[in-house]
Amino acid sequence: xxxxxxxxxxxxxxxxxxxxxxxxxxxxxxxxxxxxxxxxxxxxxxxxxxxxxxxxxxxxxxxxxxxxxxxxxxxxxxxxxxxxxxxxxxxxxxxxxxxxxxxxxxxxxxxxxxxxxxxxxxxxxxxxxxxxxxxxxxxxxxxxxxxxxxxx
Numbered sequence: 730x731x732x733x734x735x736x737x738x739x740x741x742x743x744x745x746x747x748x749x750x751x752x753x754x755x756x757x758x759x760x761x762x763x764x765x766x767x768x769x770x771x772x773x774x775x776x777x778x779x780x781x782x783x784x785x786x787x788x789x790x791x792x793x794x795x796x797x798x799x800x801x802x803x804x805x806x807x808x809x810x811x812x813x814x815x816x817x818x819x820x821x822x823x824x825x826x827x828x829x830x831x832x833x834x835x836x837x838x839x840x841x842x843x844x845x846x847x848x849x850x851x852x853x854x855x856x857x858x859x860x861x862x863x864x865x866x867x868x869x870x871x872x873x874x875x876x877x878x879x880x881x
Contacts, residue, residue, distance in 0.1 A: 733846065734794065735797075747777075747781070747790075747803055747805070752770065754835075754837065755769075780805065780807075780834050781805060787805070787807070788805040789803065791842075791850065802838035804835070804836040804837075804851035805836075806831045807832045830856050830857075830858040832859045833860050
C-alpha cells in the first residue's frame with residue numbers, strides 16, 4: 730500500500746511535534762489521571778525521548794507534500810533480529826520465521842487525516858509482534874492510585 734502522503738524518517742525539527750502529540754495522547758488516560766500533571770509531563774517526556782533515542786528505534790513521519798514541516802502522522806517502533814531457531818524445529822507446517830520483528834511504541838495520525846490509510850502506510854513492511862504500552866501490568870488495580878515511574 731502506498732501512502733496518500735510522502736513518508737520519511739524523523740528529523741530533529743520533527744521532535745517537538747512527536748513528543749508533544751505522543752505525551753498529550755495519554756494525559757486523559759485512566760492510568761495517569763490521578764498522577765500529578767507536572768510529574769506526568771516530565772516523566773512521560775523522559776520516557777519518550779529514551780525510546781526515540783534507542784539505537785534500535787525508528788521513527789517515520791507522514792507529511793504534507795507541499796510543506797515537509799507539516800507532519801500529519803508518525804510511527805515509532807524498534808526493530809530487532811529474532812532469536813535463532815533450532816533447525817530441527819523447522820518443518821513444512823512450521824517454516825523458518827522472518828529474520829526481524831518489531832515492537833510498536835506508538836503510531837499517531839492527526840484527526841483530519843484518519844481513515845486514509847496513513848497509519849497503515851507508516852507501518853508498511855514493519856513486522857510488528859509486540860506493543861510497548863499494551864500491557865495489563867501498566868494499568869492500576871481497582872482503587873489504587875497510580876504514580877508512574879516510567880522506567881522504559
